[in-house]
Amino acid sequence: MTGEPIAEALLVDERMIYILCPICGELHTHGSGGLENISYGGRVQHCYWPSKIVPEPNLGYDIQPSERTVIKRDGLATSKDLKQFRGILAESKKNFRAWLKAEEKKIKEQKKREARERWNNMIRKQKQ
Numbered sequence: 090m091t092g093e094p095i096a097e098a099l100l101v102d103e104r105m106i107y108i109l110c111p112i113c114g115e116l117h118t119h120g121s122g123g124l125e126n127i128s129y130g131g132r133v134q135h136c137y138w139p140s141k142i143v144p145e146p147n148l149g150y151d152i153q154p155s156e157r158t159v160i161k162r163d164g165l166a167t168s169k170d171l172k173q174f175r176g177i178l179a180e181s182k183k184n185f186r187a188w189l190k191a192e193e194k195k196i197k198e199q200k201k202r203e204a205r206e207r208w209n210n211m212i213r214k215q216k217q
C-alpha cells in the first residue's frame with residue numbers, strides 16, 4: 090500500500106477502528122477485526138471529496154497506529170471515549186479546510202494566468 094495517504098488510528102476496540110481521515114479531515118470507522126490481531130492497513134474511504142476545484146486524490150488510505158492511538162480493552166467504545174479526541178478532530182478539520190482553501194486559491198490563480206496568456210497570444214497573432 091505505497092503512495093496512499095496515512096489514516097491515523099485514534100481509538101480501537103474489538104469491533105472498530107476510529108480513524109482521522111486524510112481525505113476529508115473527519116472521523117471515520119472501519120472494522121478492527123478484533124484486538125488479538127488488529128487489521129490496520131489499506132481501506133477505501135467512506136467520504137466524498139469536498140471540492141470541485143482541487144482534484145480528488147486516489148481512493149483509499151493506509152490505516153496506521155500512532156503513539157496516541159488508544160486501544161480500548163474493556164468493551165466497545167462509546168461517545169464518551171470519543172470525547173477525548175475532540176481537540177484532535179477539531180484541529181484536523183480546521184487544518185484540512187485551510188489546506189483545501191489554499192489549494193483552491195492556487196488552482197484558480199493558475200487558471201487566471203493561463204487565460205490571460207491565451208488572450209495575450211491571441212492579440213499577438215492578430216497584430217501579426
Ligand SMILES: [Zn+2]
Binds near residue numbers: 111
Ligand atoms: Zn473522509
